Amino acid sequence: MSSRKERPRGGGEPYDRHRPVMLAEVVAALQPQDGEVFLDGTFGAGGYSRGILEAADCTVIGLDRDPTAIAGGFDMVSEFKGRLTLVEERFSELSGAIDDLGVAALDGVVLDVGVSSMQLDRAERGFSFRNEGPLDMRMGGDGPTAADLVATLEDKELAAILRTLGEERRAGAIARAICAEREKEPILDTLRLARIVERVLGQAPNAIHPATRTFQALRIAVNDELRQLALALFAAERRLKPGGRLVVVSFHSLEDRIVKTFLADRTRTLSGGSRHAPAAPVPPATFEAMTRGVEKPGDAETATNPRARSARLRAALRTAAPARGGDPFAFGAPRLPIPSLMGDAS
Template sequence: MVEEVLHWLDVKPGGFYVDGTAGGGGHSAAILDASAPDGRLIAIDRDPEALSTVRARLAEKAGERLTLVNANYSQAAEIIAERGERADGWLVDAGVSSHQLDEPSRGFSFQQPGPLDMRMGPDVPTLAEYLESTSREELARVIKVYGEVRGSWGVAGAILGAFSRGELKTTTDLADLVAAKQRGGSRKIHPATLVFQALRIAVNRELEHLEAAVRQIPKVVKPGGRAVFMSFHSLEDRIVKHTFRELADPCTCPRDFPRCACGKEPLVEVLTRQSVVAGDEEVQANPRARSARLRALKVLPHTHSDV
């Protein structure tokens, strides 16, 4: 959704932008091109491999216009504060990247055997370490809430039992176990898909970092600037939608009050009434874009710099 990102981010020559999820560098490259000749970009990613890819792809061409930072996008406010200048626009493309999914050694996919890893960066424990330290109650909660999987208690028990017996060595071992436990279901997707999603979210604390990032928007983006957040499943989109709404209407007064007494003013204006989705042509070229949901907002002028 490169064109949609550039449109809603309102990228202009000479602007200063932040790409919170550098990934393979596609959006970063487009922002640098659209902001040429003197636009600047900070590209952030928690995955050192992603930054190496972006560096090889863009560093020579962009020169000093591009700054790479190995961090989580939930640290964007700290990164911006160190530079003393808020951005004209901030993009966050949440979720797992195509490179991470396609590389078996990262442990995100069950299409080929890989290690029980699932880390988006070195700042979190591996899936194996997570399973070693978690309880059945917590794992069942993760599978139920993050994967919306029925029978989560039984699935959690089966996973931890097999893991403790040394029967889970690879991602395909885990997928086969889940498929056997979920046999008889009518899902059109592989039975392990949502369990893998839940485990990935838990290992990387994805939803926690996403909500923290959304709440930082007024600290990262200058008044009049924009933020664009892309999500790929309902849990992410719900966080973005609801937190955008809270920033746009922060009033805490009871609904029956005739006028606002709390004094909390809107910090942003939501620009997308509904989430923006990929067009048919893009979905045909990139089937993963089918799940993408884009939401955008504009930061309003405010009297306090410590929002």
């Protein structure tokens, strides 16, 4: 587990600010009230935390596994005079983070899943195929980099990552090309990897960049993103008060599928029945749905903020029923045939 570091104050160079996606919808779903305690599990540039703090005289605990995001929030900590606390931690570890702060339970949790625009925009982080930088992709500073995976995994293992986490149909061909090229020279920078993928797939007019799915897959693998999301949902279930609000904003189908599956399981009160077997009772629902299906950003937001186009918001209200926990792989976190990516990545 990465070291948990509370950052109550200090200096540091802030991130460039960015517009938080579906901010009005997030704040409306969280319904902040005076005296309540919220957890922003993906602090980033602080957009959601600011919206919550400005809506009521409440407090926010901001988590982020990226130390640069935490450093960028120091001025905001001072601005809100004790109502914002920042902790360098993964959102899957939110229970331990609030325990360290002496917080027993939360009135709301918000998670903005996936890579942030600040990370994509910084070439030295290695997330983008459009800018030359080291092939890193780590949201925090620990664990193997994307370059490590590209250098060490067998072609079938690489193909499994690309197919499962990037939904790349030509995963096998790309993996074989990567393995052939690394024999000539190590693949250490983003543009070289992007060019390898482009040679395999070509570039169709008006289509997404051919390396998009490959970069997505490697980033998700490096950061263990899908399993971490499922674990964060379990942790939120454990630490939300009855009446507490859970809001999740996701940006692609793999993430949203986990959230959808989790909430469908936690809000249902009967198992599926048939004419041969009646519906059977299930454990009491731990959440009540606050959104009918999924909410999407409005036309005005997508016109001014391209990142918002793929956003999907789901929200639910915590009941008084006991938390259930569970196996993250049962909720859509994929099982990859790669032992090093299946263990405890914390």
